[in-house]
Amino acid sequence: MGVDASVADLARRMAAVVGPRNCFSADADLLTYECDGVTHGRTRPALVVLPASTEEVVELVRLARAAGRPIVPRGSGTGLSGGARPIPGSVVVGLARMRRILEVNLEDAWVRVQPGVINLDVTRAVSAAGLYYAPDPSSQSICSIGGNVAENAGGAHCLKYGFTANHVLGARVVLDDGKVADLGGPALDVPGHDLLSVLVGSEGMLGIVTEVTLRLLRKPEATRTFFATFPSTDEAGEAVSRIIAAGILPAAIEMMDRLAIVAAKAATGLDWPDVGAALLMDADGPLAEVEHVSERALGIARQAGALELRVPRSEAERLLMWKGRKSAFAAVGRISPNYLVEDGVIPRSEIAPVLREIDGMAKDHGLRVANVFHAGDGNLHPLVLYDARESGQEHRAEHLGGEILRMCVRYGGSITGEHGVGSDKAAYMRDMFCEDDLETMQWVRAAFDPECRFNPGKVFPTPLPCGERPGRGEPHPAEKAGLAERW
Amino acid sequence: MEPRPGTDADAVQGQVPRLVYEPATVDEAAEVLTRCAREQHAVAFVGGGTELGLGPPPSALDAVLRTSRLDRLVEHAPADQIVTVEAGMTLAALQRLLAPHHQWLALDPPWPERATVGGIVAANSFGARRARYGSVRDLVIGVSMIRADGTRAKGGGKVVKNVAGFDLPRLLVGSLGTLGLVATATFRLHPRPEAAATVLVPGVAPARAWDLARSWRERQLEPTSAAALAVSDRLDVGVRFEGFAPGVAQQVERLLDVARGLGCGAERLDDAAAASFWERHDAVRTGGPLRAKVSAPPSRLGEVSRSVLAPLLGELSPASAAWYPSLGLGFVAGRPASPAGVARAVEEARRALAPQGGSLVLCDAPAEVRASVDPWGPPPAAFALMEEVKQRLDPDRRLNPGRFVGGL
Numbered sequence: 083m084g085v086d087a088s089v090a091d092l093a094r095r096m097a098a099v100v101g102p103r104n105c106f107s108a109d110a111d112l113l114t115y116e117c118d119g120v121t122h123g124r125t126r127p128a129l130v131v132l133p134a135s136t137e138e139v140v141e142l143v144r145l146a147r148a149a150g151r152p153i154v155p156r157g158s159g160t161g162l163s164g165g166a167r168p169i170p171g172s173v174v175v176g177l178a179r180m181r182r183i184l185e186v187n188l189e190d191a192w193v194r195v196q197p198g199v200i201n202l203d204v205t206r207a208v209s210a211a212g213l214y215y216a217p218d219p220s221s222q223s224i225c226s227i228g229g230n231v232a233e234n235a236g237g238a239h240c241l242k243y244g245f246t247a248n249h250v251l252g253a254r255v256v257l258d259d260g261k262v263a264d265l266g267g268p269a270l271d272v273p274g275h276d277l278l279s280v281l282v283g284s285e286g287m288l289g290i291v292t293e294v295t296l297r298l299l300r301k302p303e304a305t306r307t308f309f310a311t312f313p314s315t316d317e318a319g320e321a322v323s324r325i326i327a328a329g330i331l332p333a334a335i336e337m338m339d340r341l342a343i344v345a346a347k348a349a350t351g352l353d354w355p356d357v358g359a360a361l362l363m364d365a366d367g368p369l370a371e372v373e374h375v376s377e378r379a380l381g382i383a384r385q386a387g388a389l390e391l392r393v394p395r396s397e398a399e400r401l402l403m404w405k406g407r408k409s410a411f412a413a414v415g416r417i418s419p420n421y422l423v424e425d426g427v428i429p430r431s432e433i434a435p436v437l438r439e440i441d442g443m444a445k446d447h448g449l450r451v452a453n454v455f456h457a458g459d460g461n462l463h464p465l466v467l468y469d470a471r472e473s474g475q476e477h478r479a480e481h482l483g484g485e486i487l488r489m490c491v492r493y494g495g496s497i498t499g500e501h502g503v504g505s506d507k508a509a510y511m512r513d514m515f516c517e518d519d520l521e522t523m524q525w526v527r528a529a530f531d532p533e534c535r536f537n538p539g540k541v542f543p544t545p546l547p548c549g550e551r552p553g554r555g556e557p558h559p560a561e562k563a564g565l566a567e568r569w
Numbered sequence: 570m571e572p573r574p575g576t577d578a579d580a581v582q583g584q585v586p587r588l589v590y591e592p593a594t595v596d597e598a599a600e601v602l603t604r605c606a607r608e609q610h611a612v613a614f615v616g617g618g619t620e621l622g623l624g625p626p627p628s629a630l631d632a633v634l635r636t637s638r639l640d641r642l643v644e645h646a647p648a649d650q651i652v653t654v655e656a657g658m659t660l661a662a663l664q665r666l667l668a669p670h671h672q673w674l675a676l677d678p679p680w681p682e683r684a685t686v687g688g689i690v691a692a693n694s695f696g697a698r699r700a701r702y703g704s705v706r707d708l709v710i711g712v713s714m715i716r717a718d719g720t721r722a723k724g725g726g727k728v729v730k731n732v733a734g735f736d737l738p739r740l741l742v743g744s745l746g747t748l749g750l751v752a753t754a755t756f757r758l759h760p761r762p763e764a765a766a767t768v769l770v771p772g773v774a775p776a777r778a779w780d781l782a783r784s785w786r787e788r789q790l791e792p793t794s795a796a797a798l799a800v801s802d803r804l805d806v807g808v809r810f811e812g813f814a815p816g817v818a819q820q821v822e823r824l825l826d827v828a829r830g831l832g833c834g835a836e837r838l839d840d841a842a843a844a845s846f847w848e849r850h851d852a853v854r855t856g857g858p859l860r861a862k863v864s865a866p867p868s869r870l871g872e873v874s875r876s877v878l879a880p881l882l883g884e885l886s887p888a889s890a891a892w893y894p895s896l897g898l899g900f901v902a903g904r905p906a907s908p909a910g911v912a913r914a915v916e917e918a919r920r921a922l923a924p925q926g927g928s929l930v931l932c933d934a935p936a937e938v939r940a941s942v943d944p945w946g947p948p949p950a951a952f953a954l955m956e957e958v959k960q961r962l963d964p965d966r967r968l969n970p971g972r973f974v975g976g977l
Contacts, residue, residue, distance in 0.1 A: 189868040267926040274974040279739030303789035329760030371816025431648035459730040496731035522722040523735040529957035
């Protein structure tokens with residue numbers, strides 16, 4: 083059977099479910115879907131379908147299963163770990179059309195939304211009532227709630243408020259057999275195993291989430307922000323440690339090193355000085371608490387060797403400071419033709435030695451690394467700068483990125499704090515986890531998706547192609563289906 | 570690791586195990602589970618025994634593994650605000666270790682002198698501070714588990730921010746030992762607040778208590794705990810603020826103002842009165858012989874009080890109830906007048922809660938009550954998936970069999 087014929091047949095059936103305009107297989111139409119926020123390693127899927135309802139998703143899953151094809155769920159495609167990167171022969175189920183806010187309960191402070199709803203639109207929908215949705219990944223104006231759930235997205239303010247996992251109350255998920263499962267719910271502590279917690283952060287590998295119930299928070303009364311510059315990341319790191327040791331829990335505390343500051347300035351025109359490091363801190367909460375905390379933090383920053391302390395005089399100025407921070411990734415494009423974003427985590431007390439080590443490793447590789455990161459929780463975002471036109475640089479950059487992640491693990495940290503493992507970091511999972519750890523995770527996966535229908539090839543390192551043992555010792559279904567080589 | 574014979578003191582809901590293991594190290598615990606696997610023994614894990622009343626009696630029980638000797642500190646990194654401990658350490662012992670560093674694990678379930686870290690994870694135990702700090706799932710960042718086959722496996726890590734791999738730590742929270750033994754757990758810590766104050770709003774009608782909670786949220790107050798204690802058909806609402814002194818003082822004033830605005834009397838309690846309010850709260854949380862946990866949307870407090878709490882309280886004597894108004898969770902405790910009557914009240918309460926997504930779980934109950942009503946209530950919507958997870962992790966159904974939801 084020719085692949086094209088089988089794809090054409092499947093496309094016809096799927097088009098009957100979602101409408102011909104929402105199902106495409108022509109090369110030109112598939113281009114957008116070849117990658118997510120990680121643009122290397124582009125791969126063309128067989129088919130892209132855009133369902134509009136849970137019922138349509140159920141039908142699509144049944145059809146894909148009957149055709150023996152893997153499914154790659156996709157939100158806005160902003161992910162930074164290649165989590166939505168298709169595999170050859172797969173059906174990409176894009177959830178961008180499912181962007182309705184289904185129910186708003188202001189009294190109990192939750193919303194029920196479809197997965198394609200944009201993160202920031204949740205807050206927009208409830209802000210008149212003084213509520214907001216806390217997780218704030220830098221891409222929040224374009225990333226989707228479904229993608230946030232898949233990756234357990236974080237953001238600058240998760241130091242105080244937690245990650246997506248701390249804010250999802252319930253989810254509806256379509257499983258491989260076409261059944262629909264409702265996990266959790268608006269009332270707390272539903273009896274039974276907490277499968278919702280496994281679903282969040284499962285990187286699209288357990289099923290397709292078609293509804294999510296999110297907890298909303300009351301906006302804090304006051305926010306105080308300051309920007310502090312330091313001679314080097316040593317003093318800045320020391321300031322962070324002392325602020326935390328003083329019993330202060332900032333809403334966010336972000337650090338940028340010299341190169342990142344240069345890039346942010348180039349992109350935004352901010353009048354930041356040329357210094358070795360800068361901190362941007364938010365304290366929020368009830369007014370008196372916040373004023374007390376920010377005064378203390380400013381004092382600590384001064385004692386730790388701050389060169390200059392700036393307190394924004396207006397909300398506009400405050401937002402501008404944050405714009406500088408949030409645009410730092412893209413800003414790096416101003417000072418380098420290409421860059422890789424890493425997402426390692428280290429114990430925050432190790433910031434200074436780790437940054438020195440990164441600096442040394444960058445020199446060894448003949449490359450530059452700009453560091454922008456969530457200092458409060460030790461989540462580093464080293465941006466490895468390179469020029470793809472120079473032969474060998476891209477390869478060296480990838481090698482350096484990998485070495486940085488391994489170093490994070492050596493310091494007792496993680497290979498990913500918020501971007502996910504996806505296809506990009508799977509190779510480093512063994513640096514953190516042994517085979518038994520991974521096997522246990524695979525068992526959990528197999529309970530949801532015994533045939534590895536959803537997003538195969540992500541998170542788990544090869545050579546265990548899909549690792550789990552559906553029938554304990556039986557050949558993998560993918561092998562039986564003759565699909566193994568594609569994965 | 571040789572077992573000793575079980576005694577009455579080792580019983581799980583009246584069933585005495587043949588064998589009792591008391592491993593002193595995580596390696597020994599793994600050996601025990603390997604041996605149980607080889608001999609196909611059903612095994613229950615017991616920490617401080619504070620939550621053994623949860624669920625039905627075991628459907629099989631060959632061995633008990635006690636975690637009491639697994640009580641070591643593995644790592645405390647004060648600067649990183651994380652701690653890793655073995656499962657058998659009690660919460661009070663852990664808090665004593667952390668206190669000199671002005672830190673704590675922000676969990677305050679009942680019986681801290683007995684409740685162990687592993688048991689708290691397995692039973693998803695919590696106290697009033699959940700209002701601010703969340704529950705176990707919000708604070709656990711890593712576990713090392715021992716599987717049914719005796720293999721050690723870990724999930725998560727020791728940094729607060731980490732999304733590598735599937736979330737095994739949270740999966741184990743509340744799993745009551747049905748998926749594996751929690752051998753060590755790693756938690757995020759918080760600084761101990763330097764100041765605290767409790768405001769009492771006494772004698773509030775239940776629906777009014779919700780108005781009060783909604784109003785303090787509206788006024789952007791952030792209490793660390795709030796509990797409403799039942800006094801006949803009224804509630805005494807205690808609201809605790811903790812943090813830096815200026816913040817606490819300002820929030821207290823504002824809450825007094827909020828209460829006055831709703832026509833409620835309110836006062837800031839002195840230290841002794843505050844301690845006695847929270848002791849009254851603790852008494853409900855440790856009350857019995859029947860103790861039920863109720864979950865419902867917070868805004869439904871008036872209705873829940875009428876159709877769930879009042880009928881249950883009517884079947885108990887003495888009777889007490891504590892409700893966490895901002896969470897929509899609460900506990901009812903007391904001595905059943907008649908097992909049949911209380912069983913009926915439980916069933917009726919469940920019928921009233923179901924349409925709102927709420928639930929009622931018996932945390933403890935006399936055997937006669939347990940015999941006539943399922944302690945967990947009807948299996949949840951995703952039960953088939955839970956069975957699948959159980960099947961993958963414990964295919965022989967030897968880990969705490971029969972004690973969990975739906976007989977898992």
